[in-house]
Amino acid sequence: MNKPRNNTPVQPSAHRDNAREDAMDAAQGTAKKDVTVPTLGARGMLRWGWTQLTSMRTALMLLLLLAVAAVPGSIFPQRVQDAFAVATYIEDNPQLGPILDFFQFFDVYSSVWFSAIYLLLFISLIGCIIPRARKHYHQIVSPPPRTPRRLQRLPEYGAMEMAAGGPTPEQALADAEKVLKRRRYRVEVRRNDDGTGSVGAEKGYLREVGNIIFHVSLVGVLVFVALDAMFSYRGQKVLIEDEGFVNALVAYDNFYPGSWFDEEDLEPFSIRLDSFERTFDRQLFGGEPNPNYGQALDFVASLTVQDSPEDEPRQAELRVNEPLNLGGANVYLPGNGYAPVVTVRDGEGEVAFSGPVITRPDDGVYTSMMVIKAPDASPEQLGFVGLFLPTAHDTGEGLAVSIDPELGNPELHLNSYYGDLGLDDGIPQNVYVLDTEDLTELNSRESEAGGIVLAEGETQELPDGMGSIEFEGVQDYIALDIAYNPGTTWILVFSLTATAGLITSLFLRRRRAWVTVETIPGVAGTGSEEPAPGPDAKGSEHGRTLVRYGLLARGEDFRLRDENIALRTQFEKIWPVRPPEENNES
Amino acid sequence: MTVAPLSAQLSPINVELAEYSELFMMISAFIYTLAFILFTVDTARSSATIRRVEAELSAEQRERTRATALVGADGPDTGDNSAPAEHPTAASSDLVDDDLAYIGTRRPLANVAVALTAVAAAAHAFAVISRGVAASRWPTGNMFEFLVAAALVVAVVYLAVLTRRDVRFLGIFVIGLVVTMVVAATIGFPTPIGHVQPALQSPWIAIHVTLAVLAMAVFTLTFAMNVLQLVQSRREKALAGEPKGGTDRRLAKAQFMRLVPSAFSLESWAYRLNAVGFVFWTLGPMITGAIWANESWGRYWGWDPKEVWTFVIWVVYAGYLHARATRGWTGNRSAWLSIIGFVCIIINYTVVNIWFPGLHSYAGLPE
Numbered sequence: 019m020n021k022p023r024n025n026t027p028v029q030p031s032a033h034r035d036n037a038r039e040d041a042m043d044a045a046q047g048t049a050k051k052d053v054t055v056p057t058l059g060a061r062g063m064l065r066w067g068w069t070q071l072t073s074m075r076t077a078l079m080l081l082l083l084l085a086v087a088a089v090p091g092s093i094f095p096q097r098v099q100d101a102f103a104v105a106t107y108i109e110d111n112p113q114l115g116p117i118l119d120f121f122q123f124f125d126v127y128s129s130v131w132f133s134a135i136y137l138l139l140f141i142s143l144i145g146c147i148i149p150r151a152r153k154h155y156h157q158i159v160s161p162p163p164r165t166p167r168r169l170q171r172l173p174e175y176g177a178m179e180m181a182a183g184g185p186t187p188e189q190a191l192a193d194a195e196k197v198l199k200r201r202r203y204r205v206e207v208r209r210n211d212d213g214t215g216s217v218g219a220e221k222g223y224l225r226e227v228g229n230i231i232f233h234v235s236l237v238g239v240l241v242f243v244a245l246d247a248m249f250s251y252r253g254q255k256v257l258i259e260d261e262g263f264v265n266a267l268v269a270y271d272n273f274y275p276g277s278w279f280d281e282e283d284l285e286p287f288s289i290r291l292d293s294f295e296r297t298f299d300r301q302l303f304g305g306e307p308n309p310n311y312g313q314a315l316d317f318v319a320s321l322t323v324q325d326s327p328e329d330e331p332r333q334a335e336l337r338v339n340e341p342l343n344l345g346g347a348n349v350y351l352p353g354n355g356y357a358p359v360v361t362v363r364d365g366e367g368e369v370a371f372s373g374p375v376i377t378r379p380d381d382g383v384y385t386s387m388m389v390i391k392a393p394d395a396s397p398e399q400l401g402f403v404g405l406f407l408p409t410a411h412d413t414g415e416g417l418a419v420s421i422d423p424e425l426g427n428p429e430l431h432l433n434s435y436y437g438d439l440g441l442d443d444g445i446p447q448n449v450y451v452l453d454t455e456d457l458t459e460l461n462s463r464e465s466e467a468g469g470i471v472l473a474e475g476e477t478q479e480l481p482d483g484m485g486s487i488e489f490e491g492v493q494d495y496i497a498l499d500i501a502y503n504p505g506t507t508w509i510l511v512f513s514l515t516a517t518a519g520l521i522t523s524l525f526l527r528r529r530r531a532w533v534t535v536e537t538i539p540g541v542a543g544t545g546s547e548e549p550a551p552g553p554d555a556k557g558s559e560h561g562r563t564l565v566r567y568g569l570l571a572r573g574e575d576f577r578l579r580d581e582n583i584a585l586r587t588q589f590e591k592i593w594p595v596r597p598p599e600e601n602n603e604s
Numbered sequence: 605m606t607v608a609p610l611s612a613q614l615s616p617i618n619v620e621l622a623e624y625s626e627l628f629m630m631i632s633a634f635i636y637t638l639a640f641i642l643f644t645v646d647t648a649r650s651s652a653t654i655r656r657v658e659a660e661l662s663a664e665q666r667e668r669t670r671a672t673a674l675v676g677a678d679g680p681d682t683g684d685n686s687a688p689a690e691h692p693t694a695a696s697s698d699l700v701d702d703d704l705a706y707i708g709t710r711r712p713l714a715n716v717a718v719a720l721t722a723v724a725a726a727a728h729a730f731a732v733i734s735r736g737v738a739a740s741r742w743p744t745g746n747m748f749e750f751l752v753a754a755a756l757v758v759a760v761v762y763l764a765v766l767t768r769r770d771v772r773f774l775g776i777f778v779i780g781l782v783v784t785m786v787v788a789a790t791i792g793f794p795t796p797i798g799h800v801q802p803a804l805q806s807p808w809i810a811i812h813v814t815l816a817v818l819a820m821a822v823f824t825l826t827f828a829m830n831v832l833q834l835v836q837s838r839r840e841k842a843l844a845g846e847p848k849g850g851t852d853r854r855l856a857k858a859q860f861m862r863l864v865p866s867a868f869s870l871e872s873w874a875y876r877l878n879a880v881g882f883v884f885w886t887l888g889p890m891i892t893g894a895i896w897a898n899e900s901w902g903r904y905w906g907w908d909p910k911e912v913w914t915f916v917i918w919v920v921y922a923g924y925l926h927a928r929a930t931r932g933w934t935g936n937r938s939a940w941l942s943i944i945g946f947v948c949i950i951i952n953y954t955v956v957n958i959w960f961p962g963l964h965s966y967a968g969l970p971e
């Protein structure tokens with residue numbers, strides 16, 4: 019008879035709690051006991067713990083936990099995105115802030131608890147894949163599983179009794195083998211001595227292969243995300259028209275290196291901003307501005323770049339969705355704005371500050387925040403805070419707003435202060451923020467002197483002979499992000515193999531089929547003989563060949579019924595099957 | 605119409621076509637509402653429907669006993685006679701089929717509702733496509749367009765499934781959701797037609813957002829199925845044992861639920877669709893999202909609130925797929941996971957878009 023094969027005595031941990039394995043084993047009548055809790059002892063406990071960690075249920079729990087743990091990162095500001103927002107949040111919530119900070123709620127994705135969850139998940143994953151891959155390899159190289167004793171218990175089942183002139187059991191077995199092979203099953207025929215026997219068949223091994231590729235690829239993605247984070251760097255640089263930049267640590271405004279970043283990795287390419295062009299929506303609907311009038315449509319920075327000091331300078335264009343690749347790093351255009359050129363003279367008539375001031379656009383019409391610090395001014399240091407309006411429009415209450423993003427009527431609206439700007443304390447300061455607490459106000463809308471309002475080319479004297487400020491003109495600036503991510507290609511490759519594996523695993527069907535051939539006892543082996551005609555017709559029915567077949571799927575298989583029908587149709591094509599009514603004798 | 609020069613790649617908005625788009629949007633919303641009302645009436649009158657279906661079925665039964673040659677598991681069983689494994693379908697008796705095949709076809713109200721849905725979807729499709737043509741771009745550039753497109757895909761997927769399977773029992777839920785989405789888009793996020801900002805002018809928008817819309821549409825359908833599964837499973841339990849409390853008793857008597865397939869069948873159909881939705885979600889929001897982010901922002905993943913929720917949704921549905929293969933987690937528990945996944949999607953498109961600031965602030969909402 020059939021040797022029991024493929025009968026792994028103990029469920030590998032990867033299959034603990036797997037409902038699909040349970041269902042399959044139950045249907046095949048090969049249900050196995052779970053690994054029982056082993057006898058105590060350190061080794062035993064370790065083994066038991068490992069089994070638990072790599073069970074389906076644990077994987078599920080860890081997955082759900084991971085989902086929950088990711089949520090706080092969308093509720094609280096994160097340092098990876100906006101360290102300044104985090105600082106503000108803690109300042110605004112002096113009670114809660116430090117507690118949240120202690121529990122790493124502002125660094126969720128690098129926090130101990132988040133890392134613990136995903137590391138456990140991936141350990142579980144590896145502990146899950148290895149035994150499963152081994153078991154699956156074993157299944158691929160060994161013959162299809164042994165024939166269950168009762169095919170009737172399988173989800174899809176059929177039986178056919180051969181009509182007169184039908185095949186002998188030997189013939190039926192050979193035919194069944196052929197049919198199954200044609201349907202791309204891997205088959206094994208198990209013959210008994212009396213000519214009867216069974217065929218075991220299986221197909222869809224790729225389903226499990228796909229599943230394993232999917233899970234392995236997830237590990238690949240994680241590994242390369244980690245490597246990428248270690249070797250990457252990312253920096254920011256603001257470039258004003260006609261200004262240049264050489265890729266070196268000192269040249270960056272902000273720089274975020276990976277933990278294994280080496281300064282040597284910076285390729286010495288250089289970039290110069292020649293000009294910058296903005297395009298806005300200017301379409302009129304029936305003579306009226308359209309609802310999106312003034313919306314930005316296109317930003318183009320014209321650059322002169324040099325891949326290295328030895329290379330020839332060349333022209334390049336940088337746009338929002340089209341990064342520029344230089345020396346392995348990508349250069350992006352995340353922002354732009356106006357840089358009004360301002361000259362500040364102090365109380366002694368000396369130039370205390372002169373040059374373009376980078377402003378921060380706040381809205382679609384480029385209402386821009388600006389800060390000027392003139393620490394060299396004497397007798398008092400000077401500071402200015404206010405707005406740059408590209409197209410200023412007086413609302414009538416002495417308040418001006420910008421009504422267009424382009425330079426229609428550029429104006430500076432500033433307050434001025436004098437006092438100690440605090441720059442000499444050695445505490446690093448945000449250049450875009452002026453702390454006015456310890457300063458004395460000179461100009462503001464509330465003050466006697468009023469606020470500073472300057473059109474292009476105008477100069478205004480500060481009160482008390484503190485100096486003057488001149489608005490000379492406007493330049494453009496662009497914000498550059500420079501990112502070096504050596505791992506992205508491999509992350510993408512593994513994401514795609516994961517998807518391919520996923521699709522294979524979800525939509526390919528893994529099926530087992532068995533066909534048994536018997537003769538009804540009494541007239542064994544005479545299936546092909548013409549039954550003797552006469553009154554004893556009923557007895558002769560028992561001398562025919564009986565074919566049963568059953569189908570089983572691993573996991574969901576909505577088409578198992580169709581497979582049943584297809585098999586039956588093919589069998590009926592080659593065999594003379596007795597019509598069903600004649601069998602419904604009882 | 606004056607045409608001012610635009611940037612090289614963009615052609616001006618076609619105002620006339622845009623107006624037609626808005627008109628057809630209104631028309632389709634109106635017809636969807638009619639279809640929804642008819643589905644509701646059909647549901648409310650399910651006892652009459654059931655009587656008719658039962659009459660039809662018994663006629664068919666007589667016909668069938670005369671027919672010959674049954675195939676497969678329904679076929680004869682020589683030898684020891686044992687039926688193929690039965691699923692617990694008893695509760696829905698034989699009014700509906702586990703394969704969701706059409707049995708009783710004469711449900712005039714529901715059929716008219718389906719026809720109206722088709723007409724509405726055609727008008728809806730015209731509205732979406734003409735808006736895209738009018739602006740010479742892919743019509744998913746803001747919250748309004750996204751919702752309207754998602755509603756269209758929900759309706760089209762529903763109609764497509766209807767051609768193969770009898771999912772009329774879902775009509776009231778699906779068309780109810782479509783109406784909600786269209787109305788929410790029109791009232792909550794009215795956005796005049798226009799070009800999109802530079803960051804959105806990328807071919808990836810077509811792939812990334814379309815896959816997200818497709819996934820969302822599929823998850824919407826499975827959400828309805830999983831909710832019904834929970835109700836049906838409770839009803840099956842109430843019918844099998846003694847009902848506990850008034851809700852169970854009312855459920856046991858609920859005629860409409862007899863037109864809904866068994867909990868088991870709903871679960872496997874929802875699983876089948878969720879698998880498709882998960883692949884869309886993996887390819888769309890996750891992978892093409894990361895590719896585009898890398899191209900536009902210089903990092904493939906930055907844990908922006910929108911990205912966080914995209915990840916959460918992916919993990920929840922991965923959990924769901926796992927649960928379906930985990931002992932003790934099939935059935936109602938996995939249905940809950942699928943429902944939670946859908947709730948996360950709703951959060952992602954409402955709360956996150958509106959209240960959590962981030963790079964994905966393209967909703968086109970007024971400041």
Ligand code: HEM
Nearest residue numbers: 038072073074077142143146229232520523573922925929
């Ligand atoms: C990073 C975490 C994981 C994710 C995102 C994940 C995701 C998935 C997904 C989406 C599926 C369904 C598609 C398919 O069948 O290929 C799946 C199936 C499966 N996973 Fe995971 N998985 C993870 C970890 C694990 C772990 C730790 C185990 C080990 C216990 C595991 C075992 C399985 C098994 C056995 C299946 C097949 C279920 C079936 O029979 O259909 N997975 N996984």
